[in-house]
Amino acid sequence: MGMTKKNYTRNGTILGRLAYTMAINQTTGCHEWTGATAKGYGRFTYKTKFCLAHRASYEVHKGPIPEKMLVCHHCDNPKCINPDHLFIGTARDNARDALTKGRLKGNPPPPPRGEKSKSAKLTDDLVRQIRQGGVGAHWARELGVSEECIRKCRRRQTWAHLD
Numbered sequence: 317m318g319m320t321k322k323n324y325t326r327n328g329t330i331l332g333r334l335a336y337t338m339a340i341n342q343t344t345g346c347h348e349w350t351g352a353t354a355k356g357y358g359r360f361t362y363k364t365k366f367c368l369a370h371r372a373s374y375e376v377h378k379g380p381i382p383e384k385m386l387v388c389h390h391c392d393n394p395k396c397i398n399p400d401h402l403f404i405g406t407a408r409d410n411a412r413d414a415l416t417k418g419r420l421k422g423n424p425p426p427p428p429r430g431e432k433s434k435s436a437k438l439t440d441d442l443v444r445q446i447r448q449g450g451v452g453a454h455w456a457r458e459l460g461v462s463e464e465c466i467r468k469c470r471r472r473q474t475w476a477h478l479d
C-alpha cells in the first residue's frame with residue numbers, strides 16, 4: 317500500500333468541521349485553526365479518532381499522505397490548515413525547515429550517527445545549526461563537546477570561515 321488511509325471523507329463532515337473551526341487571516345492567507353491544539357497544531361476528534369487538523373485538511377483537499385511523511389507548512393504557522401500552505405515532507409525536511417526558522421530552539425536534533433564519539437568534530441552543517449540557536453549546554457551534550465567549544469564556535473573564534 318504505502319499510503320495511510322483515514323476516514324476523512326468528502327461527504328462534508330470533515331470538510332465542514334475544518335471550515336467551521338478556522339478563521340482566515342487576511343494578511344497571511346492562513347486558515348488558522350480556532351479549536352483545540354496539540355503542540356501548536358489544530359486537533360479534533362472524528363469518530364473517536366484523534367486527528368490533526370492540518371493533516372486532515374491535506375488529505376481531504378489533496379489526497380492521502382504517504383506513510384511516514386509529514387505535512388509541513390510553507391507559512392510556518394502550525395495552526396494553519398490552508399491546503400495551499402501545506403506540503404509533504406520527511407521528518408528530516410521538517411527539522412531542517414524548523415531549524416532554519418528557529419522553531420527548535422533549545423531542542424537540537426541528535427548529531428549524525430558516527431560523529432558522537434569523544435573525538436567528534438563539528439561539521440560545517442552542525443556549526444551553521446549551532447549558530448542558528450539553541451541552548452549551548454544542550455548542543456554540547458548532544459555533540460559530546462565542551463560548552464566552551466560551542467561558545468567559541470558562536471563567537472566565530474573557531475569556524476570563522478563559515479558565515
Ligand SMILES: [Zn+2]
Pocket residue numbers: 344345346347391392393396397398401
Ligand atoms: Zn498558512
